[in-house]
Amino acid sequence: MDADLRAARARLTVDDQTWTYAPLEALTEHLALPLERLPVTIKILLENVLRHCGTPPFAEEDVRALAAWQPGTAGRREVPFLPARVLLQDFTGVPVVVDLAAMRDALAALGGDPRRVNPVVPAHLVIDHSVQVDAFGVPQAFLTNVQYEYRRNRERYQLLRWAQQAFANLHVVPPGTGIVHQVNLEYLARVVWTEERDGVAVAYPDTVVGADSHTTMVNGLGVLGWGVGGIEAEAVLLGQPLYLPPPEVVGVRLSGRLPEGATATDLVLTVTQLLRAVGVVGKFVEFFGPGLDALALPDRATVANMAPEYGATAALFPIDDETLAYLRLTGRPARQVALVEAYARAQRLFRTPAAEPVFDQVVELDLRTVQPSVAGPRRPQDRVGLADLGRAFRASFADRLAPAPRGGSAATAVAERPPEARVRIEGEEVALTHGSVVIAAITSCTNTSNPEVMVTAGLLARKAVERGLRRHPAVKTSLAPGSAVVTAYLERAGLLPALEALGFHLVGYGCTTCIGNSGPLPPAVAQAIQEHDLVAVAVLSGNRNFDGRIHPLVRASYLASPPLVVAFALAGTVTIDLLTEPLGVGRDGRPVFLRDIWPSREEVAEVVARAVTPDLFAARYRDVYAGDETWRALETGGGDRYRWDPGSTYVRRPPFFDALAARPHPPSDILGARVLVWVGDSVTTDHISPAGSIPPDSPAGRYLIERGVAVEEFNTYGARRGNHEVLVRGTFANVRLRNRLAGGREGGWTTHRPSGDLVTVYEAAERYRREGVPLLVLAGKEYGAGSSRDWAAKGPALLGVRAVLAESFERIHRANLIGMGILPLQFLPGQSAQSLGLDGTEVYDITGLSDGLQPGQRVTVRARRADGRETTFQAVARLDIPAEVEYYRHGGILPYVVRSLLDGV
Numbered sequence: 001m002d003a004d005l006r007a008a009r010a011r012l013t014v015d016d017q018t019w020t021y022a023p024l025e026a027l028t029e030h031l032a033l034p035l036e037r038l039p040v041t042i043k044i045l046l047e048n049v050l051r052h053c054g055t056p057p058f059a060e061e062d063v064r065a066l067a068a069w070q071p072g073t074a075g076r077r078e079v080p081f082l083p084a085r086v087l088l089q090d091f092t093g094v095p096v097v098v099d100l101a102a103m104r105d106a107l108a109a110l111g112g113d114p115r116r117v118n119p120v121v122p123a124h125l126v127i128d129h130s131v132q133v134d135a136f137g138v139p140q141a142f143l144t145n146v147q148y149e150y151r152r153n154r155e156r157y158q159l160l161r162w163a164q165q166a167f168a169n170l171h172v173v174p175p176g177t178g179i180v181h182q183v184n185l186e187y188l189a190r191v192v193w194t195e196e197r198d199g200v201a202v203a204y205p206d207t208v209v210g211a212d213s214h215t216t217m218v219n220g221l222g223v224l225g226w227g228v229g230g231i232e233a234e235a236v237l238l239g240q241p242l243y244l245p246p247p248e249v250v251g252v253r254l255s256g257r258l259p260e261g262a263t264a265t266d267l268v269l270t271v272t273q274l275l276r277a278v279g280v281v282g283k284f285v286e287f288f289g290p291g292l293d294a295l296a297l298p299d300r301a302t303v304a305n306m307a308p309e310y311g312a313t314a315a316l317f318p319i320d321d322e323t324l325a326y327l328r329l330t331g332r333p334a335r336q337v338a339l340v341e342a343y344a345r346a347q348r349l350f351r352t353p354a355a356e357p358v359f360d361q362v363v364e365l366d367l368r369t370v371q372p373s374v375a376g377p378r379r380p381q382d383r384v385g386l387a388d389l390g391r392a393f394r395a396s397f398a399d400r401l402a403p404a405p406r407g408g409s410a411a412t413a414v415a416e417r418p419p420e421a422r423v424r425i426e427g428e429e430v431a432l433t434h435g436s437v438v439i440a441a442i443t444s445c446t447n448t449s450n451p452e453v454m455v456t457a458g459l460l461a462r463k464a465v466e467r468g469l470r471r472h473p474a475v476k477t478s479l480a481p482g483s484a485v486v487t488a489y490l491e492r493a494g495l496l497p498a499l500e501a502l503g504f505h506l507v508g509y510g511c512t513t514c515i516g517n518s519g520p521l522p523p524a525v526a527q528a529i530q531e532h533d534l535v536a537v538a539v540l541s542g543n544r545n546f547d548g549r550i551h552p553l554v555r556a557s558y559l560a561s562p563p564l565v566v567a568f569a570l571a572g573t574v575t576i577d578l579l580t581e582p583l584g585v586g587r588d589g590r591p592v593f594l595r596d597i598w599p600s601r602e603e604v605a606e607v608v609a610r611a612v613t614p615d616l617f618a619a620r621y622r623d624v625y626a627g628d629e630t631w632r633a634l635e636t637g638g639g640d641r642y643r644w645d646p647g648s649t650y651v652r653r654p655p656f657f658d659a660l661a662a663r664p665h666p667p668s669d670i671l672g673a674r675v676l677v678w679v680g681d682s683v684t685t686d687h688i689s690p691a692g693s694i695p696p697d698s699p700a701g702r703y704l705i706e707r708g709v710a711v712e713e714f715n716t717y718g719a720r721r722g723n724h725e726v727l728v729r730g731t732f733a734n735v736r737l738r739n740r741l742a743g744g745r746e747g748g749w750t751t752h753r754p755s756g757d758l759v760t761v762y763e764a765a766e767r768y769r770r771e772g773v774p775l776l777v778l779a780g781k782e783y784g785a786g787s788s789r790d791w792a793a794k795g796p797a798l799l800g801v802r803a804v805l806a807e808s809f810e811r812i813h814r815a816n817l818i819g820m821g822i823l824p825l826q827f828l829p830g831q832s833a834q835s836l837g838l839d840g841t842e843v844y845d846i847t848g849l850s851d852g853l854q855p856g857q858r859v860t861v862r863a864r865r866a867d868g869r870e871t872t873f874q875a876v877a878r879l880d881i882p883a884e885v886e887y888y889r890h891g892g893i894l895p896y897v898v899r900s901l902l903d904g905v
Contacts, residue, residue, distance in 0.1 A: 375559040439537075
């Protein structure tokens with residue numbers, strides 16, 4: 001490649017404005033495949049390296065590596081990628097802002113200019129994760145919850161309000177606006193990004209990384225983006241590129257169309273199950289085929305959203321006429337829509353059905369085979385057909401439930417078995433037993449971005465009310481849409497009154513039940529569950545249902561479409577076959593079945609066409625950054641440096657930069673280490689990172705009580721992510737954590753060695769710290785799956801964990817560990833802790849680190865038992881590229897960035 005190619009630029013004129021862009025056509029001679037046969041994913045990545053080529057660290061070799069892409073022959077070279085923007089929400093955004101504020105202090109302490117710590121890449125932070133469902137089922141629920149939200153989170157919001165003013169290029173969307181991914185889809189995303197650079201107007205693909213794994217939702221709009229850890233997000237917004245492994249792209253060819261009665265939710269649960277079985281972890285997925293013509297853009301966004309649940313890095317739908325129609329529907333300017341079409345066609349990014357791309361692997365899915373389903377009780381990929389739900393529920397909890405009698409229905413089998421609790425709720429006595437639904441929540445970006453499923457839920461509710469049905473009194477119902485547009489079109493369609501009649505009042509615009517912000521259960525229900533040890537159930541239209549995530553008292557959680565959430569709120573149990581058994585008895589004394597009240601596709605389409613119009617989007621997003629009076633009245637203190645409050649229990653300066661030297665110390669071997677926790681396969685970041693409510697008798701709870709915080713003011717772990725003292729005490733404290741060193745006890749417990757004392761993980765770590773003992777984590781396969789929680793790496797780092805030795809790692813979490821200076825070590829193929837005869841009581845030495853690490857280097861691990869026996873084996877240091885070695889050498893990516901800014905890089 002020559003200098004002319006590195007500087008290749010072309011011009012595009014749209015509506016009398018001319019844009020410069022990096023033309024993929026300039027690479028024609030260097031491509032291994034014709035441009036039209038390349039997956040769109042590869043084209044977007046290729047444009048990125050071509051546009052940046054010549055600006056370090058982007059090099060000609062990176063362009064060559066991607067230009068040579070063809071199925072099954074991906075090269076070994078990692079390539080840099082610098083997205084157009086960064087997306088944050090407040091749970092992940094608060095720690096980012098706290099770190100940026102602390103980095104300004106650190107840079108100043110080293111003699112640098114603190115104002116150099118400033119976003120280089122545009123960043124948007126949407127405050128959406130802090131609202132809890134305290135009030136529900138009443139008209140004033142929204143206002144009550146907003147008041148609680150501001151009272152609990154004032155200190156955090158003051159920090160974010162300060163950041164909005166202190167950092168250029170950081171745009172904060174205030175509370176009460178919507179879920180980050182729906183705001184991204186409906187407003188922030190441009191599909192083609194533009195900027196002025198040295199007086200030249202430049203156009204290029206809108207790409208994004210977000211500190212939330214469901215950033216992939218915007219893939220439905222043709223925008224390539226995915227979730228990264230908060231630590232990586234910080235580095236990107238400070239101008240550090242990500243490094244991608246050789247792209248492997250799996251094509252999913254869609255055909256047919258969804259049958260009557262099947263929704264986009266049923267489709268995404270089917271896709272999740274299918275692609276989990278295929279195995280797409282760490283791969284890019286791209287959808288193509290004639291079935292795309294039958295999928296509305298919100299349906300595509302629903303499928304793209306759950307890419308983390310099927311394990312893909314991203315799940316892209318190409319730009320086509322449906323993309324343009326959605327941009328018009330959501331009020332994007334006509335000039336922008338015209339630019340998107342012209343640019344996409346010029347770069348061969350616009351879908352042309354006649355020229356299907358080639359992929360590393362192709363998976364077929366006929367949309368006609370999709371059937372109504374739910375997924376659970378613990379994992380999104382465990383899809384269950386409605387008719388099989390009762391049997392599947394019994395099988396999942398066979399240790400707690402007796403087998404069903406031969407010939408009996410699922411509902412009868414459970415009803416005839418004790419325990420059964422009778423509780424008085426809303427003036428009447430009701431029965432609760434195994435399988436009783438206690439939470440029914442229409443929540444999460446997965447579905448509330450989709451007008452068709454939301455309108456279906458509203459129509460079903462209206463028909464149910466007309467027939468005289470009502471929700472089961474023990475069910476806590478909630479409606480938490482992804483944006484105010486949803487309530488606007490439901491109100492315009494006249495469907496809100498019916499939903500409210502069944503208890504689905506608006507509780508807030510944000511991510512609630514799906515992340516554990518479901519709020520308390522009614523006292524009588526909570527007491528009955530605890531006293532009778534019931535397997536209580538949550539049904540939610542979300543995307544996550546891992547153990548202990550939804551509510552501490554809920555053991556089974558099922559993902560379902562919004563209309564099915566309404567149906568289960570009516571039935572009050574998951575042991576019913578909704579296809580053959582009645583939901584209840586109508587006012588005429590006759591049984592009412594789901595089929596009687598399920599709206600037709602034509603009914604739904606008529607309401608959507610009438611009620612969902614561009615003016616609703618334009619009105620809701622007109623002043624998106626302004627916020628309400630409460631937001632605007634928050635005091636910030638101003639200034640370039642944040643004024644830390646030593647008495648704050650929400651925001652404290654983190655210790656990550658304490659005594660930071662101007663130059664890094666060379667890596668050293670890890671000697672005399674002990675195992676803090678030993679976990680099995682598929683341990684998620686939910687198990688590691690603090691999440692949900694803070695128990696009063698936990699280390700974190702005791703810390704807050706000691707500082708005068710009342711239990712009712714604890715808030716959640718997520719809301720207190722700006723206080724490392726709370727978060728480190730909640731690390732590895734999930735109530736469903738199964739640590740093999742905890743003596744069979746569930747939760748955040750471990751055994752301290754050599755004392756043999758069973759103590760909390762935090763207490764053990766503190767003992768080891770005082771004793772000067774470094775710590776390890778032993779793990780099985782897919783360690784760190786799930787949400788990209790930065791505290792799943794930050795917490796262990798503060799506990800003293802120096803390395804994690806696992807059979808395999810989830811992509812984002814491995815990068816986060818490196819970002820915090822923790823060494824990810826992987827057993828050699830076929831080996832594990834069990835196969836090597838380890839039991840977690842050993843003392844470990846890890847050597848070879850001080851000899852000069854190289855990407856993928858093997859190191860020696862020596863485990864010494866108390867009786868003197870030793871086991872020595874090799875493990876792979878999962879520092880896969882030179883940049884990761886460099887980050888680890890600096891003690892993490894954030895110290896690396898501070899030192900780079902100090903050196904003027």
